[in-house]
Amino acid sequence: MGYATEEDIDELYGTDLLVRVADYDKDGTPDEDVVANGLRNADDICNAYLSAQYSVPVTPTPGIVRTCAIDIAVYKMALGRSSRTDEMRVRYEDALAILDRISKGTVGLGLPPVTTTTTDANGNPVTTTLDPNVKRSGGSFDCGRA
Secondary structure (H helix, E strand, O other): OOOOOHHHHHHHHOHHHHHHHHOOOOOOOOOHHHHHHHHHHHHHHHHHHHOOOOOOOOOOOOHHHHHHHHHHHHHHHHOOOOOOOHHHHHHHHHHHHHHHHHHOOOOOOOOOOEEEEEEOOOOOEEEEEEOOOOOOOOOOOOOOOO
């Protein structure tokens, strides 16, 4: 499952926009393969940025990541078409800027903590709370040349 769906795009921007950017065969409906390719490209870009701080794919999908994926997918679907607008380009650039800030740790994901309860060996309840906004430990490999 990706960060955004065709339904997410339709809900945020409407069917008219989807038809404008993804109806390559001009039959009045978005082409499934065009939409799928745009969403896959958006996932790849999001994962490239998010992987600097988090294990990917990030689940559940944070709202900010979903919005970025939508704007990236719309822009990618509209590339090379007369339907591409300056607003799409600005939204795409804004999405990349947000992802860049997330990748540098200056913007968080905004996910609520996840609490689970299990039992220990004696049958006592053990509650664990995980913060999905916590950056992964460790750093990148230093691949500098000697």
